[in-house]
Amino acid sequence: MTDQTTAAEGLPEPPWRERKDSPRTPLTRQAIVEAALRVLDRDGMDALSMRKVGEELGTGAASLYWHVRNKDELLQLVFEAVSEETTLPAPDPSRWQEQLRDLAGEMRRSMNRHRDVARISLGRIPAGPTLANYSEWLFALLQPVGVPDQVIAYLGDLMGLYIGAFAFEESLGVASPTGEDLPPGEIIQMFRDYVASLPDDRFPRTKGAIDLLFGGGDDERFDFGVEILIRGLETYAAGSAS
């Protein structure tokens, strides 16, 4: 993976060239971002410190600041790198619902592929060409079915927000209201027991639907949000009075 030999040369480094203390990859913006992503995947967001990224590269934290303004910029770069992993299919307006569903799933998956990356995404915009590509794709998909431009413009924001927020919560897990950290299952059970203990006469409907409230998994909840979005969008398409 991080071999010193390259295909271009085709030969191993002679032994006397080996450096004793750290055959490091040269420190570049990209190498730093990759290292950060490696730390993120392995140890999670809470453990992602400048010192750790430095260590991952065989150096100290201070060295990073030559290539990167501060931690926030590094996070932005990591976020952009992940954003670029998603590829868009050719837009096909006749299957716009399906393509939108796929895109949402794809984005969620790319967030979940790299642990905790969702915690970076909120309040951030993938500044590069990625954003423009998404935007153009959405317009190409939805203009032909009659969705007004203003709606499409807002929709980009909305989808990013929803998917980011959902993945954020997913990566965070449910926080215990008592501050201790328990497995998610136990916390859910805690809430469920609490609801079950409420008086029947004041919360009849909630108690009746208790299985529905606590039953669904993350996938079902996510798909529901996407479904609402698409159904809402359908009312803007074609021949609907504004």
Add this chain to the structure above:
Amino acid sequence: MTDQTTAAEGLPEPPWRERKDSPRTPLTRQAIVEAALRVLDRDGMDALSMRKVGEELGTGAASLYWHVRNKDELLQLVFEAVSEETTLPAPDPSRWQEQLRDLAGEMRRSMNRHRDVARISLGRIPAGPTLANYSEWLFALLQPVGVPDQVIAYLGDLMGLYIGAFAFEESLGVASPTGEDLPPGEIIQMFRDYVASLPDDRFPRTKGAIDLLFGGGDDERFDFGVEILIRGLETYAAGSAS
């Protein structure tokens, strides 16, 4: 406001009873939560440290740990306190769209009333009776119009997620992709200029809608999300084939 005299006694404290060094409110869970909320409102989330909350109460950070397990629990308590500020009207199914819109606005407002409280909300559930009240209210509002129970159950989650995430982004502002912190207007302008600089032939639709993309304010964007949600919900109500 934090007078030492109470209406029950009706008399001021005699001067010789005054303590020299800190006429503190006694350290209780509630007093700590109130102090934290005061710090949050005044100085924002980034400045909310245990030391600062302690200072606000005229003591040190360590003293808080007797009443509160850790910072996370304190934040949860703050979040719950804010959650309880919102009151629900009597559910009127004949105006369910309007009431849902109002509730969304109300929740957003209560998030924005206390600076940065949205940054606590994500991944958290208002554990107390608040949650059950919301749930019961939603069922009472939407069951009569024919929305399936499962949809109502998911909807509670979804609304909380959307409003929390939106307020989160709002309180965070837009992060500059370069890591420096600039006024939001300048960052928007940066993005706008970037989009304007893209080649016309590759991004014709995006460039044509540039005013729509960057034009809307926060209120419009928020309302749009709520509108999509309600429109999607309408397709579940009454006589819609599942």
Add this chain to the structure above:
DNA sequence: TCCCTTTATCGAACACCGTTCCGTATGTCG
């Protein structure tokens, strides 16, 4: 009254964090 346990408070310390300062190498150009 004495004594012991529980409740409550807090200064000091620990192990981190992001960031800056400043000295030192390592080229590259004139």
Add this chain to the structure above:
DNA sequence: CGACATACGGAACGGTGTTCGATAAAGGGA
């Protein structure tokens, strides 16, 4: 050969959440 910009990294600064252990006050039998 100097001079200069680039690249790097040890040490320190001021901050963080949290723990430890010493202390004080309050209650409750005997």
